[in-house]
Amino acid sequence: MESNDQRTPTSQGPEAQAAATPKPGRRRLLVAGIASGALVAIGSVVALVRTSGYDVPPQRARAFESLDAAQYVFVQHAARRIAAPDRDGDGAIPSPDDTDVAGFVDAYVAKMHPTVRRDLFRLFAYVEHIAPLRSGLRHRFTSLGPADQDRVLAALEAADEGLLRGGFEGLKALVFMGYYRDPRTWSILGYDGPTLKAPL
Amino acid sequence: MTRPAATALGSMTKGRDLVRDVTLDVDAVVVGTGAGGSIAARELARAGLSVVALEEGGHHTSLEFNQREEQMLPMLFQEGGGRSTSDLAIRILQGRGVGGSTVHNTNLCKRTPDQILELWSARYGVTGASPKEMLASFEAIERDLSVTEIPASMRNANNDALRRGIETLGWRGAPMKHNRVGCMQSGFCELGCAYNAKENALKIVIPQAVGSGAQVYADTRALRILVEGGRAVGVQAVASDADGRPVAMVNVRARAVVLGASAVGSAMLALASGLDDPHAQIGKGLRIHPGAVVAGRFDEPILAHKGIPQSYECTEHLSFEEGSDRRIWIIPAFAHPIGTASSFPGFGAPHMRAMRDYTRYSVLTAMLHDETSGEVSAGSDGRPVIRYDMTEADRSQLAKGLVACARILFAAGAKEVTIPAIPPVRLTRARDLDSLDTRFVRPHSIPMTAVHPMGTMRMGDDPRTSVVSSQGAHHSVKGLFVADGSLFPTSLGGPPQISIYAFALHLAPHVIDYVRRSL
Numbered sequence: 001m002e003s004n005d006q007r008t009p010t011s012q013g014p015e016a017q018a019a020a021t022p023k024p025g026r027r028r029l030l031v032a033g034i035a036s037g038a039l040v041a042i043g044s045v046v047a048l049v050r051t052s053g054y055d056v057p058p059q060r061a062r063a064f065e066s067l068d069a070a071q072y073v074f075v076q077h078a079a080r081r082i083a084a085p086d087r088d089g090d091g092a093i094p095s096p097d098d099t100d101v102a103g104f105v106d107a108y109v110a111k112m113h114p115t116v117r118r119d120l121f122r123l124f125a126y127v128e129h130i131a132p133l134r135s136g137l138r139h140r141f142t143s144l145g146p147a148d149q150d151r152v153l154a155a156l157e158a159a160d161e162g163l164l165r166g167g168f169e170g171l172k173a174l175v176f177m178g179y180y181r182d183p184r185t186w187s188i189l190g191y192d193g194p195t196l197k198a199p200l
Numbered sequence: 201m202t203r204p205a206a207t208a209l210g211s212m213t214k215g216r217d218l219v220r221d222v223t224l225d226v227d228a229v230v231v232g233t234g235a236g237g238s239i240a241a242r243e244l245a246r247a248g249l250s251v252v253a254l255e256e257g258g259h260h261t262s263l264e265f266n267q268r269e270e271q272m273l274p275m276l277f278q279e280g281g282g283r284s285t286s287d288l289a290i291r292i293l294q295g296r297g298v299g300g301s302t303v304h305n306t307n308l309c310k311r312t313p314d315q316i317l318e319l320w321s322a323r324y325g326v327t328g329a330s331p332k333e334m335l336a337s338f339e340a341i342e343r344d345l346s347v348t349e350i351p352a353s354m355r356n357a358n359n360d361a362l363r364r365g366i367e368t369l370g371w372r373g374a375p376m377k378h379n380r381v382g383c384m385q386s387g388f389c390e391l392g393c394a395y396n397a398k399e400n401a402l403k404i405v406i407p408q409a410v411g412s413g414a415q416v417y418a419d420t421r422a423l424r425i426l427v428e429g430g431r432a433v434g435v436q437a438v439a440s441d442a443d444g445r446p447v448a449m450v451n452v453r454a455r456a457v458v459l460g461a462s463a464v465g466s467a468m469l470a471l472a473s474g475l476d477d478p479h480a481q482i483g484k485g486l487r488i489h490p491g492a493v494v495a496g497r498f499d500e501p502i503l504a505h506k507g508i509p510q511s512y513e514c515t516e517h518l519s520f521e522e523g524s525d526r527r528i529w530i531i532p533a534f535a536h537p538i539g540t541a542s543s544f545p546g547f548g549a550p551h552m553r554a555m556r557d558y559t560r561y562s563v564l565t566a567m568l569h570d571e572t573s574g575e576v577s578a579g580s581d582g583r584p585v586i587r588y589d590m591t592e593a594d595r596s597q598l599a600k601g602l603v604a605c606a607r608i609l610f611a612a613g614a615k616e617v618t619i620p621a622i623p624p625v626r627l628t629r630a631r632d633l634d635s636l637d638t639r640f641v642r643p644h645s646i647p648m649t650a651v652h653p654m655g656t657m658r659m660g661d662d663p664r665t666s667v668v669s670s671q672g673a674h675h676s677v678k679g680l681f682v683a684d685g686s687l688f689p690t691s692l693g694g695p696p697q698i699s700i701y702a703f704a705l706h707l708a709p710h711v712i713d714y715v716r717r718s719l
Contacts, residue, residue, distance in 0.1 A: 081547065081548055082547040082548065082551075083547075083548075083551075083552070084547075084548040084549050084552070085549065085552060086549040086550070086552040086553045086556070093552075104270070108270070108274075108280075111274060111280070111443070111444075112279075112280065112282075113279065113581070113583060114581070115579075115581040115583060116279065116282065116583075150548060153547060153548075157546070157547070157622055158622055158623070162287050162288065162289055162643070162644040163287065163288055165288070165622070165644050166284070166287070166288020166289065166644070167288065169288070169542070169647070170282070170288070172542060172547055173282075173538075173542040176538055176541035176542050177269070177270050177273075177538045177542075178270075179541075180537040180538045180541050181268065181269065181270040181538065185537070186537065188552065188555060188556060189537055189555055189556065189558035189559070190501075190556075190558055190559040191505065191536075191537050191558060191559070194266065194267035194268065194388065195267065195384070195386045195388070195394070196266055196267055196394055
């Protein structure tokens with residue numbers, strides 16, 4: 001198993017890794033929880049005033065089940081980084097756009113409990129508008145280049161605030177559900193798929 | 201108002217099909233149709249009582265189980281598989297639908313350990329549930345569900361890696377028993393069995409209940425327990441369509457109410473109903489068996505996604521004394537692509553490179569026989585709020601468990617072992633484990649999953665420390681009983697389904713006796 005190894009030098013000993021890992025006490029967890037909740041809430045407020053510049057084909061926009069244009073474009077960008085290919089130019093690897101991850105997320109989120117959906121949208125807004133600022137970047141997530149987008153996502157994955165880490169894991173799970181549901185991705189894994197031919 | 205005759209044939213009604221409100225008057229209403237609720241409904245119906253069982257989720261059969269994660273997760277799991285502790289640190293997988301978690305579980309069958317039953321008697325005031333007194337219930341359930349040991353010939357390479365590793369280390373382990381007949385070894389157990397080979401509540405017990413006269417209402421969520429004069433007199437519920445939109449009210453008047461909606465659902469319903477709870481015990485004492493995984497990469501294909509997922513166990517680090525420093529149960533764990541991708545650390549190109557070794561991983565999980573006391577409460581939006589602040593002792597146990605998993609994988613021949621922390625810990629030599637500082641093992645720094653909620657309406661004879669009596673009867677609300685994992689005063693340290701089935705069977709005569717006396 002391998003991960004974003006540029007952030008995880010294998011030469012780093014376990015002790016150093018442990019030392020580098022936050023060890024929050026109850027109070028810190030509480031403060032972090034409140035802080036991350038507040039940040040996500042701020043993100044949702046900012047999103048209300050910064051929703052221009054998200055271009056989605058009208059036919060697609062008319063078919064939205066849960067997302068709006070800004071959220072749809074955000075998911076597209078996040079998916080392109082979270083499910084980025086490991087081999088540039090390898091035509092055998094479908095892109096997240098090929099597998100319509102954002103369209104899948106739109107339909108999936110529509111069936112979520114309204115509270116969960118609301119929290120998820122707040123997370124989207126937080127990652128789009130606030131998280132880049134916390135990484136020292138002055139543009140919204142969807143206006144950043146791939147390397148900077150990776151930087152924002154990596155910071156989110158390792159955030160001190162547990163709720164943000166949890167939020168990232170939720171976003172990641174949605175993206176991978178949208179990506180690896182597609183049989184075209186299974187050859188990457190050597191996965192031969194279900195034993196039954198006909199899906200519902 | 202409809203009052204069916206006790207001898208009437210039972211029925212299965214999909215709440216989504218209702219076009220008007222329903223009012224029923226029966227002897228007993230059971231909330232939930234998993235291991236506990238299904239047995240309660242069956243036993244009451246077999247005793248000649250009129251029974252209605254309410255199930256929040258749908259009634260799905262093997263014909264619908266199509267082995268696709270993105271479709272089965274929303275169909276078979278609470279909150280689409282996204283339920284978690286309130287701090288998002290621990291994912292909690294619970295079933296939703298007729299059959300409850302028995303539809304998606306991996307069929308592990310273990311009786312409640314004798315030491316646990318004795319502990320409950322000595323320490324928690326549980327009476328009438330000694331190993332000797334429970335024996336008949338365990339034996340009956342195992343017969344009902346055709347429980348047998350999985351033979352070595354049906355052990356896949358992931359489970360065999362566990363066996364090989366613990367034998368090399370000289371540790372304790374054994375094959376496991378399951379409730380499956382006609383298993384095709386497709387490996388899709390966690391998504392419901394498309395071959396209908398699970399001898400579970402959905403296939404066996406609920407049809408028996410319906411055959412004995414029980415009426416089951418799927419898609420029907422209990423909103424509150426009706427209490428009049430200190431006595432439970434029914435349940436108010438709402439039926440919803442496939443998209444969750446309410447379509448009809450289902451009002452059930454009953455002489456007894458039996459909760460079998462899980463340690464989360466039963467407690468939440470009790471709390472939402474404002475039950476008398478003078479010692480504030482409802483929802484407290486939650487145990488969940490939190491677990492985390494370790495992956496070993498082998499040179500040869502393991503194909504862990506194929507075959508029976510969990511057929512061998514390691515109990516070397518598991519004992520049942522309270523406060524023990526050996527509270528880890530180790531079993532194989534593997535997932536299909538979406539589950540695997542979600543649990544692998546990182547993202548992007550390195551993540552995809554890791555996924556390319558999908559077929560060469562053996563994965564083990566260290567599951568904690570936990571002593572942390574969590575809490576379930578009812579959220580204002582109708583969802584449960586699950587608080588679980590892992591103690592340092594439990595955290596330390598889990599860390600030891602992950603190290604033990606890594607040792608097993610190396611002993612089995614893994615070339616690289618990864619603990620999927622953030623950042624991940626990758627090791628290529630077993631001796632590196634000797635100096636591994638495991639303080640990084642904690643919620644939010646390592647993905648944790650729990651599949652066994654227990655203990656939020658604990659049984660015991662002291663109302664100050666328990667919610668129901670040793671007969672499953674609420675201490676102060678007459679006619680209210682519990683028949684699910686909520687009953688357990690402590691963690692079990694192993695798969696709970698047989699314990700839940702057996703306790704529901706063991707306690708059913710008390711419900712029957714109560715109803716007959718109240719007629």
